Amino acid sequence: MIRKILLALLLVAVVAGGLAGIKALQIKKMIDQGKSMVMPPAVVSAVNATSSSWETVLTAVGSVTAVQGVTLTAETPGKVVRIAFDSGDRVAAGDVLVQLDVSQETAQLRALEASENLARVNLKRMETLLAQRTTAKAEYDTALATHRQILAEMDALRAVIAKKTIRAPFAGTLGIRQVNLGQNLGDSDVIASLQHLDTVHVEFVLPQQQVAQVSPGVTVRVTSDAVPGKTLEGRLTAIEPLADSATRTVRMQALLDNPGQALRPGMFVNVGVALPERRDVTLVPATAVLYAAYSDSVFLIEPAEGNGTDGLKLRQQFVQLGERRGDFVAVTKGIEPGQTVVSTGVFKYRNGQSVVVDNTLAPEFKLAPTPENS
Secondary structure (H helix, E strand, O other), rough: OOOHHHHHHHHHHHHHHHHHHHHHHHHHHHHHHHHOOOOOOEEOOOOOOEEEEEEEEEEEEEEEEEEEEEEEEEOOOOOEEEEEEOOOEEOOOOEEEEEEOOOHHHHHHHHHHHHHHHHHHHHHHHHHHOOOOOHHHHHHHHHHHHHHHHHHHHHHHHHHHHHOEEEEOEEEEEEOOOOOOOOOOOOOOOOEEEEEEEEEEEEEEEEEHOOOOOOOOOOEEEOOOOOOOOOEEEEEEEEEEOOOOOOOOOEEEEEEEEEEHHOOOOOOEEEEEEEEEEEEEEEEEEHHEEEEOEEEEEEEEEEOOOOOOOOOOEEEEEEEEEEOOOOOEEEEEEOOOOOOOEEEOOOOOOOOEEEEOOOOOOOOOOOOOOOOOO
């Protein structure tokens, strides 16, 4: 019995050894085939890095303010007896907007006019008597002072009446009316806002290291959601002489035309300050850059050593990037104009990989792309 068991175990060992040997030969053959196998080259699209001259633009975020803008209020209390405007009206300088009740002041003015007429007659009589030396100089002085006092009281009343006739201080567009007929206005009660919108100011800040590059008169370009697809141009008019000690920024003000009054005070805008100096840059498509936390890079396409002129391989090159415009990004360090880079799909490739170039399906890159909105 024991002999049969031993023979069975020996038979199993021989069969297992044979199978293991066969499997080892198969694995060795597969390894040899893998070593001799060459991966086919990857198909890539490619472009040449180009040189260009770019205008230097400093960007900022700004707010629109009115060149002239006020909130109209009454200077003296009174009851509203006439409203001469509607909400949103455009008015000229000097137009009457609101008339307060001046009936009492008008009546007082008529009484003073009568007193002034009498005082003027008395003064003229005193002048005649003084010339004839039949009255004292003191009586003439009293008559003159009385006449002048009445004239001053009349001027004061006229000033009160003028203050109760509320006029537009400048031409502009009125806001929403906030008064009603019969309302008793106080000194601080709001009538409406008045804004001059044909031209507007844009206020923004730049960091202190950029202030030395700008000066009044440089071109300022403004874009806003209020005027989609348009760029409004103006000029820098003022630079605040003091820097903000908390943010180390300097406030600036630009003046620009406001066609159609599309920009309104308080709106947010994007600002670009165009500097007169231009700079030479090396451009590659933004899709050619492999962005990474440690450093950005591109894949250069170069001849493969030992493969003749048709063999190409990739070499990963780390770069420093500058400003981005449209489909392109400026490379400040790492490559030179004329070098060929992979233009799309860079995340799929690796350093040293063999490639062939096929630009059949390569996209067109533009500095000012105009995509269609569906």
